[in-house]
Amino acid sequence: MKNCYPKIGIRPIIDGRRRGIRESLEKMTMGLAIRVAKLYSETLYYPDGSPIECVIADTCIGGVKEAADCAEKFEREGVGLSLSVTPCWCYGSETIDMNPSIPKAIWGFNATERPGAVYLAAALAAHNQKGLPAFGIYGKDVQDVTDTEIPSDVKDKLLRFAKAGLAVAMMRGKSYLAIGSVSMGIAGSIVNPDFLQEYLGMRTEYVDCSELLRRIQLNIYDDDEYKKALEWTKKNCMIREGEDYNPESIRKTREQKDADWEFVVKMTIIMRDLMFGNSKLWDMGYEEEAMGHNAIVGGFQGQRQWTDFLPNGDFSEAILNSSFDWNGKRAPIPFATEDDHLNGISMLFGYLLTNRAQIFSDVRTYWSPEAIERVSGWKPDGLLSDGAIHLINSGSTTLDGTGQQTDENGLPVMKPYWEITDEEVDKMLQATTWYPASLEYFRGNGYSSNFLTRSGMPVTMCRLNLVKGVGPVLQIAEGWTATFPDHVFDIINKRTDKTWPSTFFVPRVTGKGHFKNVYSVMNYWGANHGAISYGHIGADLISLASMLSIPVCMHNVEEENIFRPSAWNAFGSDPEGADYRACKNFGPLYK
Numbered sequence: 001m002k003n004c005y006p007k008i009g010i011r012p013i014i015d016g017r018r019r020g021i022r023e024s025l026e027k028m029t030m031g032l033a034i035r036v037a038k039l040y041s042e043t044l045y046y047p048d049g050s051p052i053e054c055v056i057a058d059t060c061i062g063g064v065k066e067a068a069d070c071a072e073k074f075e076r077e078g079v080g081l082s083l084s085v086t087p088c089w090c091y092g093s094e095t096i097d098m099n100p101s102i103p104k105a106i107w108g109f110n111a112t113e114r115p116g117a118v119y120l121a122a123a124l125a126a127h128n129q130k131g132l133p134a135f136g137i138y139g140k141d142v143q144d145v146t147d148t149e150i151p152s153d154v155k156d157k158l159l160r161f162a163k164a165g166l167a168v169a170m171m172r173g174k175s176y177l178a179i180g181s182v183s184m185g186i187a188g189s190i191v192n193p194d195f196l197q198e199y200l201g202m203r204t205e206y207v208d209c210s211e212l213l214r215r216i217q218l219n220i221y222d223d224d225e226y227k228k229a230l231e232w233t234k235k236n237c238m239i240r241e242g243e244d245y246n247p248e249s250i251r252k253t254r255e256q257k258d259a260d261w262e263f264v265v266k267m268t269i270i271m272r273d274l275m276f277g278n279s280k281l282w283d284m285g286y287e288e289e290a291m292g293h294n295a296i297v298g299g300f301q302g303q304r305q306w307t308d309f310l311p312n313g314d315f316s317e318a319i320l321n322s323s324f325d326w327n328g329k330r331a332p333i334p335f336a337t338e339d340d341h342l343n344g345i346s347m348l349f350g351y352l353l354t355n356r357a358q359i360f361s362d363v364r365t366y367w368s369p370e371a372i373e374r375v376s377g378w379k380p381d382g383l384l385s386d387g388a389i390h391l392i393n394s395g396s397t398t399l400d401g402t403g404q405q406t407d408e409n410g411l412p413v414m415k416p417y418w419e420i421t422d423e424e425v426d427k428m429l430q431a432t433t434w435y436p437a438s439l440e441y442f443r444g445n446g447y448s449s450n451f452l453t454r455s456g457m458p459v460t461m462c463r464l465n466l467v468k469g470v471g472p473v474l475q476i477a478e479g480w481t482a483t484f485p486d487h488v489f490d491i492i493n494k495r496t497d498k499t500w501p502s503t504f505f506v507p508r509v510t511g512k513g514h515f516k517n518v519y520s521v522m523n524y525w526g527a528n529h530g531a532i533s534y535g536h537i538g539a540d541l542i543s544l545a546s547m548l549s550i551p552v553c554m555h556n557v558e559e560e561n562i563f564r565p566s567a568w569n570a571f572g573s574d575p576e577g578a579d580y581r582a583c584k585n586f587g588p589l590y591k
């Protein structure tokens with residue numbers, strides 16, 4: 001099946017003067033475009049694991065007619081972002097990409113024989129004057145005009161721009177599927193269709209939770225898949241059902257517990273079908289249900305009306321967010337607990353930038369070194385010497401968050417699904433215990449995944465918040481996962497919800513501002529949830545936020561890695577304030 005992901009459009013720009021100049025530059029200019037396309041298709045992947053596709057303009061672009069022909073080709077071919085490349089002087093506003101809704105960048109080759117950098121500056125000035133933000137890429141070192149290498153500083157920027165631009169293009173036109181309504185007054189679960197529409201180009205689809213019940217009661221799911229899923233769940237999850245910590249007086253019977261397992265497996269299939277549709281339902285005569293909601297991310301209210309009498313969504317959310325299920329390894333599905341769409345979208349950002357599963361967590365407790373020592377007698381050292389933030393949540397924590405995948409050096413990692421081995425899938429399942437839900441919270445039972453994330457993974461926690469009068473803002477904290485010695489964890493774990501998965505997060509601190517210390521990161525976090533991605537992806541998130549006109553209110557990314565459209569430089573020399581002013585000036589992409 002041919003994928004319909006957006007492509008990267010590459011525009012070789014040339015000096016239009018015939019009878020000498022243009023002819024002498026054709027090969028070199030087209031060569032640059034071909035080399036960038038090669039870099040992209042060899043380095044970047046779509047969420048299904050297939051290589052990124054590029055479309056190069058049919059001719060070099062020396063003037064407006066060729067720019068228009070290229071725009072027409074890009075439209076036809078489904079281009080979602082464009083990169084212009086040139087080694088020479090060309091004609092600024094006559095050649096730039098004028099499509100206002102796709103991210104744009106220009107690479108001006110740094111050679112001196114022909115002035116690519118002069119074009120870059122002229123074209124960026126034209127972009128800024130016309131209110132069409134574009135990223136400028138200019139290598140630090142002069143290259144020979146015959147040099148076919150792309151220097152590493154240029155590569156970094158080319159890739160950062162492409163990853164962020166592809167994320168913008170991939171979410172556009174898709175839906176957030178809200179199953180249920182507002183959970184326990186959590187502001188992030190007041191799903192905001194204007195934000196999704198104007199900033200992300202996305203729809204909001206709402207489905208009442210009763211749709212899950214209808215499909216369960218009327219058997220509107222693929223029964224063959226259900227049987228297969230239940231077998232798999234028996235073999236891989238039910239055998240790791242944890243001890244029932246509930247008071248004996250309210251414990252469920254074995255029969256009830258087994259029925260609850262069957263129920264949560266059905267819920268998982270139905271939630272996925274609601275998001276993406278399922279052709280099997282068409283064959284069963286449910287043509288409308290077979291279509292799904294064209295979702296790319298979703299969330300489930302759960303608490304309280306549903307969980308007060310029916311099994312909770314913990315199993316379903318954890319499995320949807322993982323890189324595998326009973327059908328084998330597959331792309332993880334960003335899915336938010338408590339229908340916190342702001343965390344769901346934060347997860348979507350991380351997912352689209354990395355192709356990796358995302359951890360959803362409550363940002364629960366700051367454990368200071370003093371408090372750790374007081375309760376456990378153990379004095380934290382090393383990574384933990386300034387304490388840690390305990391991330392924990394009943395539902396959506398992906399099983400990839402166990403940290404049971406390893407890289408070539410044996411270090412814990414969360415990989416794109418196509419790089420995960422079957423053995424690693426087994427390890428993730430083995431590291432997870434499924435506890436009967438805490439019935440005081442979840443009267444309807446369900447099963448919560450429990451594990452402790454392995455220490456030493458570089459991770460980035462991010463979070464979108466909506467602030468009246470400002471709009472969306474993004475916060476970003478890069479850091480690492482950490483663990484305590486077993487006896488210390490045991491003490492800490494028993495003080496909290498011991499049926500839930502735990503990740504201890506130590507942000508990289510800077511000694512000042514929001515990142516003064518670990519405490520300040522917790523203290524300045526803007527909501528009860530965070531989305532955690534593998535890797536230090538703060539710089540990619542910053543580029544993505546700037547494309548979407550979302551200011552970043554808190555981050556710990558080194559200044560030299562911050563890459564925003566050139567116009568941002570015209571809003572003052574304090575980068576954070578300039579970001580706010582630029583985002584306000586350009587406004588949401590789809591307004």
Ligand SMILES: C[C@H](O)[C@@H](O)[C@@H](O)C(=O)CO
Nearest residue numbers: 303338362393394441528
């Ligand atoms: C069981 C509780 O209601 C939790 O779900 C609650 O602490 C939260 O997760 C709040 O985000």
Ligand SMILES: [Mn+2]
Nearest residue numbers: 337338362393
């Ligand atoms: Mn929560």
